[in-house]
Amino acid sequence: MFTALNKDGSIVCALDFKEKKELQAEKRNSIFYCPACRSVVVLKNGEKRLPHFAHRKDVSCSGSSEQESSYHLHGKLQIYNGLKDLGLNPVLEPYFPSIKQRGDIGVMWDNSYYVIEFQCSSIPVSCLQKRTKQYRKEKYQPIWILGYKNVKRSKSFSRFSAFQSSFLVPFKGKYILPAYCPYQKSFYIMDNPIPISKEKFITSINKLPLAAVTLREQTINLSSNFPYSDWQSAIQKQKNNHIHYHSNENDRFLRYLYKSGLHPHVIPPFIGIPLKEGIKLLTPPLIWQAYLYIDCFLPARKIVSLHKVYDAFLSRIKRGDITVRNLPNIIDSNWRNTVNDYLTVLVKMKVIEEIRPDFFTSSEEACLSSDSLAKHEEDFYLRLKGGSLQ
Structure with a gap:
């Protein structure tokens, strides 16, 4: 995660420590806490990974759904910055005390508050379902985006596990499965998946670069030629x-x-x-x-x-x-x-x-x-x- 609490209870963002010396000093001299579970978290950095906070291995936090990989951290940050480029005011990792839950990104748009979850590792469908119900109960609109690395595809067919198929959402009279790849900085929209077995679907994929996303009604070229x-x-x-x-x-x-x-x-x-x-x-x-x-x-x-x-x-x-x-x-x-x-x-x-x-x-x-x-x-x-x- 990018955000944590300092000893005064204020939100601190790891990305604000731009200089390596400053980050090292913070690691030595400061203590940080998870906004959800209040346990101590560790400030981390590396040559390839973005600066971030992480729970210790022996700590389980109910406010987070996955251990964050570099893939997840980069994707979350890219989507966050993409929303800022659109003139919105997104919040990175908002915490909701009433449901003891932390989202990846929160943003207000068109009089509704949206919580964006970029999910890269598999979690039980019951967990995804519970969090979705909690957000809706609080009048937040959840948007679940699958990490594209999870998509297994061969020709016209894709394989979706129970976890992956739970990302299906209605869109313009059809159903789609949205995914994002931080390596390519692109969304991948699985269009109208039709199951032929429990996990095997026929579907087409539409690539939408992050830079091409606008606040206007997005044009997605959904396929009409079923194989x-x-x-x-x-x-x-x-x-x-x-x-x-x-x-x-x-x-x-x-x-x-x-x-x-x-x-x-x-x-x-x-x-x-x-x-x-x-x-x-x-x-x-x-x-x-x-x-x-x-x-x-x-x-x-x-x-x-x-x-x-x-x-x-x-x-x-x-x-x-x-x-x-x-x-x-x-x-x-x-x-x-x-x-x-x-x-x-x-x-x-x-x-x-x-x-x-x-x-x-x-x-x-x-x-x-x-x-x-x-x-x-x-x-x-x-x-x-x-x-x-x-």
Whole structure:
């Protein structure tokens, strides 16, 4: 951390000790205390690291969420200086006594107080969730930014752990995951991540240099070209290989498929489709969509109400067949939005029909022969590319 209390109780910033001799003198002659836990902290400096205060190794401070690396210190300082360059008056490491919490940066803008947290090391999602609730209770707006070094990416796919996916936030009708890299002095915006498994997402990345950020409404070129071919290939691998791997989730799902008269290799293409609201479920889309469709729309021409669909889905959640993803930064993270999103696409693709408001009937048999499946799948994805995610 950059700030601490001196023996008089005044805030001292380590960055104010510009001369090396001055800093060394302060280290020898002064005692500093953590504003949160009031324990003694040590003034540190080095050839590569910025001057900063640190707790002793045997001290645990509830007001801080991570041990600060050089990566974290540089990123926090860069964002702080970027806000100053915009003409704002940010506060470095504000401490909030009412919740016994210290943020990275606090800033007042447009009649709201924002607390910016630049998180570079993994912490329990429950901790992130608790701090988010505390800030909101005090009427502060939390902004969580992930350290970009945590992002693992290969081609169209990114891997987000439960910790990383908890940084997802709504933005202009989509969802994004904001990250920052102090080495490149740039924000990286993961655009509209669509989960294909618990941790694997299809997403695009937009780079936004810190120097390009303004107070005007920021233009972020969110991608509109979803890689359907990559998705289709990954789903096919799941059908042919991945769901045959031994696990409680897979074994339970396969037993249900066989009991319903379906084989995993010929699951129809409208089961396992990409959905914007799919982030709200931890269970892979191939599995939860199969449960929903088979539970509610087989046999063909069966009439079912939206209320019954919700009831069937909730029963699956209670039994542990479907798991909801923990998303502390998305206030409206109700799984019903995901169900509605799926039903909307099924109606649009003429898989089911809404015969009157909130009442549906299936218009297509789920069982397809392996001979006709390949052509049916290609035709389906050609129609799906019409814009179901937009």
